Amino acid sequence: MTAPSLTPPLNLAGGPPAAGRGRPRLRAGGALSAAWLVILLLASLTAPLWEPYPVDDQDSLHTLAGPSGSHWLGTDELGRDVLTRIAAGGWISVGPGLLAVVVAFGIGIPLALTAAEHGRWVERGSSRFAELLLALPSMIILLAFVGAVGVHMWAIMTVLGVLLSAPVYRIFLGQAQSVRTLLYVDAARVNGVSSLRVNLRHVLPAMATTIAVQAAQLFAIGVLIEAGLAFMGFGPKVPTPSWGGLIADASQNVYTDPWLMVPTGLVLALTVIAANVLADSVQTGTGRAGPGQAGLGQAGRAGRAPSAAAVTASAPPDPDPLLDVRDLTVAVAGGPGLVTGVSFSMRRGTVLGLVGESGCGKTMTARALPGLLPEGVQVAGGSVWFAGRDLAGLPEKELRAIRGRDIAMISQEPMVALDPVFSIGYQLTQPIRRFRGVGQHGVDGHRVGRAEARRIAAGLLAQVGITNPRRVLRSYPHQLSGGMAQRVCIALALTGSPRLLIADEPTTALDVTVQAEILSLLRSLVRDTGLSVLIVSHDLGVIADLCDDVAVMYAGQVVESGTVAAVLGQPSHPYTAALLGANPHVSEGLPVPGRLPSIPGTVPAPADWPAGCRFAGRCALATAACADPVPATRAHGGGRVRCIHPLSPWPEPNQADGLPVPRPVEPGVTS
């Protein structure tokens, strides 16, 4: 339930989230560049209307003059005004570059879209054609074309466009293929939308950014090639000005009058640079932060004060917990708190579950412990006591020494955690040699080789239930199934002999039969090695299977905590009860209900968290009093609940037996 929301569907080229549009956005440099290009185009197209002198007007008294009041940019060897000639030659210098872009895209993109749509055979044909074009030496082709047809700049640039269509095709084929894997394209096809419309409405807009970037770059190339050809004398016929021609003229007089080179050279260079800067700065907004995610700062503070008081009041009696998190607050730098005032503690050799829906802050809490928060998110308050030290205040260097050795972590995507380039054996023996000193200094002082590290690695793989460790050591990640990869990741986590293993949704991406195997493995590790596990999960069944204690999180707070039997058997908080009620599992002997009790609405975004109970907006039991801050109070034995009217406990027999638990009252049942 967390995976899809973490993967933006369109990281190749999406739309900015706020507007939801696929339009490129510009940075300041890009805006300047775009302005330059627009002014240049307008100036050259309107040149006849404003130029101070006729293009070929010769002022024989002022040849090769520098800038002056009458000739702002000076004159050339025939006394013609340089400003006039640059402006008049603008369109013939820039226009053919544009034509090359239009031709290259006009051929390359439709070809790419067609190839992506029609699969292997069409793609092979068009790709061979593109490779053929790529293999041709373009400058020689262009010169040969000039030789055969003569100097027709527009025709020459059309040929260049055809040649450039091959790289354009290559770039957009890959793009189009990945866009076509998106489900909305499939949905449109199933709905019978014509293939042209699928391409125009769904595939092309997703590629808009790349198109803009490539167009700007190709345009720069086209302008340079045009100037190069004109410089060599293959430009417009002599009296007609073009930038390449102007530079060629200037180069004749470069020793006697170097200034002549400056204006034209500068304009050409600026144009090419502007096109490249524009290409760089075209970008779409990143991420998919929901509306209201940004901006508000007071939400983080809202819930903190009351919770601090409540927590100290009901401090756990355990004198020596392995992990004791007090009033932890995690916030976006300068933004809202994502986790506020979270407290829990863990005994040695036990399993604690953090459970809740996505957006409730359970992963942020887990990642804050070893200091592995994403960029821009930080611990804003509270403490993380682990083995007598407050990790929240430690510098990165000391945290790094703790990670892997004292605290290890496994994640939802085992395949992402393994490097596809290296063998499992290499990936396991590296940390073994680092953490255990094997390979540098053996137990009795002499150096122990890789063989020793390999033997330990094989032992770890056997410990995580891999039947043929030698074979797995030789294999690479892509040769493993998801379940095997997760076992390898657990073995990897065990290389530093950690005391605490943080498992973030370790089974969510796995099949249910494989999930059962991994849970059994984690349980036997806890039983046999005294490992403590902090598991993050959205699945109450996983929590019931593995955990001793559980903390239920809602909107950045722990709303209920205690032993698994108490919290899941007789939930006190309406949210816990509602989550249990929404679970589609029906115990044997009970009829399948016609409707599932569900919770109306969704988890509010951090910026929208109220000062009072954060669940009140979705809770059927909410009263006016819920608008005030709610402290955590004692509940079911050693547990705590953050609710002013907790549910009364269920009758003892059911709880002792644990089964079948009647569906709890259904707070927040829709319709």
Added chain:
Amino acid sequence: MTVPTSSGTAASVPALSVSGLTVRYGRAGKVPPAVDGVSFDVAPGETLGLVGESGSGKSTIGKAILGLQRPAAGRVLLHGADITRASLRQRRVAAIDLRVVFQDPYSSLNPAQTIGQTLQEPLRVLRVPKDKRWRRVADGLAAVGLPADAAGRYPAQFSGGQRQRIAIARALVCEPQVIVLDEPVSSLDLSTQAQVLNLLADLRGRHQLALLFIAHDLSVVRFLAQRVVVLYRGQVMEAGLVEDVTQRPGHPYTIALTAAAPVPQPAAQARRRAAREALGIAAAGAAPPPAAGCPFAARCPLATDVCRAERPPLVTGDDGADGTGSAVACHHSGQARGLRLPAGAA
């Protein structure tokens, strides 16, 4: 091999009928087919669950039905008309009332189009006049519990559950009779999942929809489906009424699948775990499946030589609530029914 129909609907034409469907991704002989001779019917107003783990071929079956993947063999009938090889273009006419809802509510909506544009796109194709189109878009949004002004907004402004409602509305505006639901709730949070499941149950009752409900979670399928087909590596392992298959499974794989799903009651889960471990099901991937025979043989505690040599046929048992029971593809189905979890452990 056809799965028994739920009741006296045998005489009427099924809304959707799949027979002997085989889909290959690689070359024949080299790679085992992703879907291997699967057959089932879905009656009008009925929901059929298609259950299996990753690699079972359940989503491939959905793609083949929708025309997104070309089958190597077999037939797909929509109201008795053969649409197996109909191209997407031909389906504009032939499969007007067959629609789909995909799993991922994020990539199934075009981020650059408003909800209204997304919803009215299929209506354009159906040549519904413009004024009626917007009426139907508003009706579709109302049917899934969203306000009409949602039409002017972009997908980024909606949560996962709301997006899935929009995807359902996109299927509904065409007034379909058959909807393929490919894991429609598996990427949603528990509370949202319940909302969407309730919505699907309501819509099915209101519109007499035939639903093909593809899922990996048997308890979700039990909530929504009347009948269920259990797949493993492209083959049907077990099929029958949902109560028979989930409560009295007859195939060792179905038993493994039911036993592995954890329940949110710690004491009951501890008993289920003990029972599951006692079954002796081998770990997935411990040994490759046999080239011939039953695909589950490598993991099955009951497997014998015949299982590795000969593919078991799908045979209807006599153990079910209605005296027929589920159809099971197992050489040792009699013994398998004895494997079942102890009654208290469910």
